[in-house]
Amino acid sequence: MNIGAVIIIGLIILALLGIPIYLSLGISALIAMAMADLPFEILAQKMFAGMNSSSLLAIPFFILAGNIMSRSITGKLIGISNAFIGWIKGSLALVTVVASALFGAISGSGVATVSAVGGTTIPAMKEEKYPAHFAAAIASMASILGPIIPPSITLIVYGSITGVSVSKLFLGSVIPGVLLALVLVGYALFYGKKHDLPAHERKSPKEIACTVKEGIWALLMPVIILGGIFGGIFSPTESAAVAVIYALLISFFVYKDMTLKDFGSVLIDSSISTATILMMVGLSKSSSYVVTVSGLPETILNGFASFTDSPIVILLLINILFLIIGMLMEANAAIVMMTPLLLPLMKAFGIDTIQFGIVMSFNLCIGLITPPVGICMLMGNQLAGSKLSAALKAVAPMLLMSLIILMLITYIPALTTWLPGFLAE
Numbered sequence: 001m002n003i004g005a006v007i008i009i010g011l012i013i014l015a016l017l018g019i020p021i022y023l024s025l026g027i028s029a030l031i032a033m034a035m036a037d038l039p040f041e042i043l044a045q046k047m048f049a050g051m052n053s054s055s056l057l058a059i060p061f062f063i064l065a066g067n068i069m070s071r072s073i074t075g076k077l078i079g080i081s082n083a084f085i086g087w088i089k090g091s092l093a094l095v096t097v098v099a100s101a102l103f104g105a106i107s108g109s110g111v112a113t114v115s116a117v118g119g120t121t122i123p124a125m126k127e128e129k130y131p132a133h134f135a136a137a138i139a140s141m142a143s144i145l146g147p148i149i150p151p152s153i154t155l156i157v158y159g160s161i162t163g164v165s166v167s168k169l170f171l172g173s174v175i176p177g178v179l180l181a182l183v184l185v186g187y188a189l190f191y192g193k194k195h196d197l198p199a200h201e202r203k204s205p206k207e208i209a210c211t212v213k214e215g216i217w218a219l220l221m222p223v224i225i226l227g228g229i230f231g232g233i234f235s236p237t238e239s240a241a242v243a244v245i246y247a248l249l250i251s252f253f254v255y256k257d258m259t260l261k262d263f264g265s266v267l268i269d270s271s272i273s274t275a276t277i278l279m280m281v282g283l284s285k286s287s288s289y290v291v292t293v294s295g296l297p298e299t300i301l302n303g304f305a306s307f308t309d310s311p312i313v314i315l316l317l318i319n320i321l322f323l324i325i326g327m328l329m330e331a332n333a334a335i336v337m338m339t340p341l342l343l344p345l346m347k348a349f350g351i352d353t354i355q356f357g358i359v360m361s362f363n364l365c366i367g368l369i370t371p372p373v374g375i376c377m378l379m380g381n382q383l384a385g386s387k388l389s390a391a392l393k394a395v396a397p398m399l400l401m402s403l404i405i406l407m408l409i410t411y412i413p414a415l416t417t418w419l420p421g422f423l424a425e
Helices: 003-016 021-035 041-051 054-072 074-085 091-107 110-127 132-143 153-162 166-172 174-194 205-230 236-254 260-294 296-307 311-328 331-348 353-369 375-384 388-411 414-424
Strands: none
Touching: 003 021, 003 260, 003 296, 003 311, 003 331, 021 041, 021 260, 021 331, 041 260, 054 091, 054 110, 054 153, 054 236, 054 260, 074 091, 074 110, 074 205, 091 110, 091 132, 091 174, 091 205, 110 132, 110 353, 110 375, 132 174, 132 353, 132 375, 132 388, 153 166, 153 260, 153 331, 153 353, 166 174, 166 205, 166 236, 166 353, 166 414, 174 388, 174 414, 205 236, 260 296, 260 331, 296 331, 311 331, 311 353, 311 388, 331 353, 353 375, 353 388, 353 414, 375 388, 388 414
């Protein structure tokens, strides 16, 4: 058996047995290296090389910024959203989408988004007699805006593996993220009107101004991060560090709603999440080396080339593959596993590496709400206390809309490549 295939099969089997992904990846790489009689020193060397990247420093900073924000700033963003659109029927669903987009512009994580935003808006929706399954569905679906709207941890991982500019990946993900947010807002409006969901009293301009004034420091956070990146003031890594400092300053000294004890807990949670992701990235470099040496990418390329020479068919097959993988595996782990295998295929068929990264990331983010893994769907459903079958039924129309957007960004490259090219010029 090809030793590259040993890594893939071993990873899937061990992951299904419940072994953490980073351990599954390392064990599979060691088994394949033993079979190929490769020196084990390569594992450590390639692992160090994989983690020795300045762009990866953005990951712990964005995770830390998101965790600080979830403890301190999220409520302010929700309050501002509610002040502007709270008078619309089903306004809490709209607020959930808008707040998730704003939170996603800081954290880059779907799990953090559903926990922080959904943890606040789902109980509020239930209190106002929203169907529990709909509350779970809208919060879970909106949470995938976290890793789609820049900054995105999944795109940072992809960029570190491929060498593609993270800033260009962030720019390329803006239009897909905005499209998904608009679609979810439109569906929330439709659902609210159809089911006559409650609306709050329209706030006066003075009340809106007071709410914005109170939450302006929280609202400026995504503006500073994204404005700094897209304006060329910060690199993604520098913007992540700025995000942490800014979040700490307004949490401790402006809003004064975080204690040193809270901060210690935030540091522990962030360290665990960071270590897991960086271990996966490091081990991916080792496994990628073994896979490359085995010749598996060339075998896959030849197999696809003998089956079809159409990029349209190739992209369709790749999307189906990632939809299935997304149901079974965490997004970062899937990117780590599949990118070295499929990148030569994409280049051979002339598919832009920025477009491929965003399509893959968007596709795998859909997996955050599809069972059996579907971690965001499971978290949202748990927060709402609804039946999972009912929540899945409620999320189905939104899932269909996200698949339509996926097809658009797959077959209209300009949706992902125009903005990076335009700003580069």
